[in-house]
Amino acid sequence: MSKAVSKVREAKLELYRKKGTIHAKAVGGRFNTARWAMVWLTQIVFYGACWLPWATEDGIRQAILFDIVHEKLYLFGLVLWPQDALLLAFALILAATALFFVTAMAGRLFCGFACPQTVYTSIFVWIEARIEGDHLARLKLDQSSMSARKLAIKSAKHGAWALVAGWTAITFVGYFSPIRELLPAVAALQTGPWESFWLIFYAVFTYVQAGLAREAVCQHMCPYSRFQGVMIDAATANVSYDRRRGEPRGARRRADAGDCIDCGICVQVCPTGIDIRDGLQYQCINCGLCVDGCDEVMDKLGAPRGLIRFASDNTLAGAPEGTGPGLRPRVLVYASLLLLFSALSVWTLSQRATLRVDVLRDRGALSRETAEGRIENDYTLKLINMEEAARRFRVDVHGLPGLRIEGDAEFTIGPGSIQTVPVVVSSPAEAAPAGARPIEFHTAAVHGAGAAISEKSSFILP
Ligand code: SF4
Ligand code: SF4
Incomplete structure (x- = not known):
């Protein structure tokens, strides 16, 4: 077995070894x-x-x-x-995009x-x-x-x-x-x-x-x-060890020693048990506890804080401190998506109908003629009141001259309820040539605005 293959195998085995x-x-x-x-x-x-x-x-x-x-x-x-499933879909997309945005800016914050x-x-x-x-x-x-x-x-x-x-x-x-x-x-x-x-x-x-x-x-x-690796880049601020400042680690008595005294506090406080001095690792959750631990050590030594800190690879490589993660293309894309889906959510919410109507033509009887010579068709309306207050709705029909609803055209629907109501529509026999003619049911709240809806159907003239 080659050295490289055995190294990979060893790394895989390490994942599954019980570490306590x-x-x-x-x-x-x-x-x-x-x-x-x-x-x-x-x-x-x-x-x-x-x-x-x-x-x-x-x-x-x-x-x-x-x-x-x-x-x-x-x-x-x-x-x-x-x-309203679309709104929930937008909420999920917003949450995912916000996660990508935060990751691009500050890693696994x-x-x-x-x-x-x-x-x-x-x-x-x-x-x-x-x-x-x-x-x-x-x-x-x-x-x-x-x-x-x-x-x-x-x-x-x-x-x-x-x-x-x-x-x-x-x-x-x-x-x-x-x-x-x-x-x-x-x-x-x-x-x-x-x-x-x-x-x-x-x-x-x-x-x-x-x-x-x-x-x-x-x-x-x-x-x-x-x-997470695909969402971060050299400008992302992650919890990082400043190798240039810290190395060579060891007792500070040595003339060439860096600021890291190799006390191991950063490892002892890490909830995932890693050594951040080995570089960015997938186990690091960016909790910052090693920053707190190391800052305490630096305070005791009288050295400046920040040997471990939130810093990008660019900053650690010498870019000026405080230049920040910056607006890179990926950050701009995530920010644009956030704005877009926020706007879409607000717009969808503002346009949201609080009334739904389904119209079903009675397929059992196509049409019938009344004693006055009018033609009648039967329909079933399914009215959904999506508000938490009971509301009264008026239904009108349009599409043929003299078209009207026979009997009651107003219905009270309980809060958050669905009600099915039979409706008879009649038209003069001579209103149009024989056949299926397009008509429209218009339903609107009797009081208050914001709930009006039109549904298409057809009327059969013999
Ligand atoms: S806590 Fe700071 S000084 Fe101590 S080992 Fe970690 S990096 Fe070095
Ligand atoms: S203490 Fe937190 S931030 Fe530091 S190495 Fe461990 S997981 Fe990462």
Whole structure:
């Protein structure tokens, strides 16, 4: 086997070798504070938003609810139907483009600060540290043989993790099934089959991903870490080690020594267990904790901060500091797409009809003649009122002289409801030559604007 092939094989095997849990040393600093600010912000929103109420004509409902059973998405005063799928598609495209934009500017910033995997791992590690102690105590505990003390500590940790995972699952399912009804059902063990499945699945998922798998998810399971390389370039600011300043590393007593004293703090605080001094690696989530760790060391040494910092390859190669990532073609493309899809979303939302009408001709009877000599055709109208208030609609028909609706032409449709109504349309027999003639149903709200729609159909004259 050639040397190159055996090197590749060794690298692949390294991926799957059990390395044990990484117990990173706790560190304070700007990036640690920013990370915890994001943990608080995202979790206050996640755990809190499902409890927000929203008043409607029908009473109080959950402000944010993905009502799968009734195929509606409630977002405060906005109710989206399956017909609004385009808006959801725009939202997904916007989220993906925003991720590309941030990556092009500042690498895996999302991973380090806002990704649910990072956020929940931080919470689970925080719980672990409260129960088991600092990173050295945790290492010692892991390496010790099983004892009553170890069993008690580990049980307490896994119990606390299970509680957080369980509450996270209830919150998650509470966005799809009203949480004020879900919680008593969970307490009484009376959840429905799909709720039970997702509660168990999401609790186990959270427990395994954030408690057991942790950084292995970022290293081996997350596809984003693998394709981030195509989104970054030499102008992207990533957490980087300033080799020109730091090398040769070692004790500063040496005359030729760089600023890196090889203390290893940057490695000890890294949640993915890598050495940033080896260069940009796919395992790096740009969390900035090694920056905090190294800044502390530099402060103690009285050296300037920033031996490890957010910097682009260009800056590290000597480009002036602070020139920033700059507006390169890829950044301009992502920014343009962001603007385009934001504008399209706003426009689609402003043009969104809150009334839908389907017209079906009764195919059983083509037409019939009345005693007064008029021709009648039967139709079925499906009226969908997409607003949360009951509304009255008036239906008119156009397309032939003397065409009219026989009987009631106004209908009241309940909030967020679909109603099917039979309609009889009549025309003078001499209105047009025999055959199918195009006509149009015009439906509009009796009060208020913004809900008018025209649907084409045909009228049969014998
Ligand atoms: S923390 Fe700073 S000084 Fe210490 S090893 Fe890392 S780069 Fe060198
Ligand atoms: S190398 Fe630094 S920025 Fe990257 S994951 Fe480790 S601590 Fe975070």
